[in-house]
Amino acid sequence: QVQLVESGGGLVQSGGSLRLSCAASGSILRIYDMGWYRQAPGKQRELVARITSGGNTDYVDFVKGRFTISRDNAKNTVYLQMNSLKPEDTAVYYCNADIRLAVTRRDYWGQGTQVTVSS
DSSP, X not given: OOEEEEEXXXXXXXTOOEEEEEEEESSOSEEEEEEEXXXXXXXXXXXEEEEOTTXXXXXXXXXXXXXXXXXXXXXXXXXXXXOSOOGGGOEEEEEEEEEEOSSOEEEEEOOOEEEEEEO
């Protein structure tokens, strides 16, 4: 019953910025952790950043100081502000959310959005 809708991916030059958004919809009682993952060609999907319901954040070392994850609980939305982008950041970025419905709780995934950073 839950759908995650992502937006904000695209093509950007090295050093540029993008802001990804992901909005969760459905009969949501509560959203716990939310996060962004990415998968580059030939690589496994990896965590980029996560944020708890209380606003605590974690980042992969490679993006620390460049990316910022945030959330708007009223809108059931998580954001990823990406600055100083590098070609190595090129990947499909996926939104993830740990969501409780009426009596169930599980992870949900967005469809992924392509981020391409040119040199």
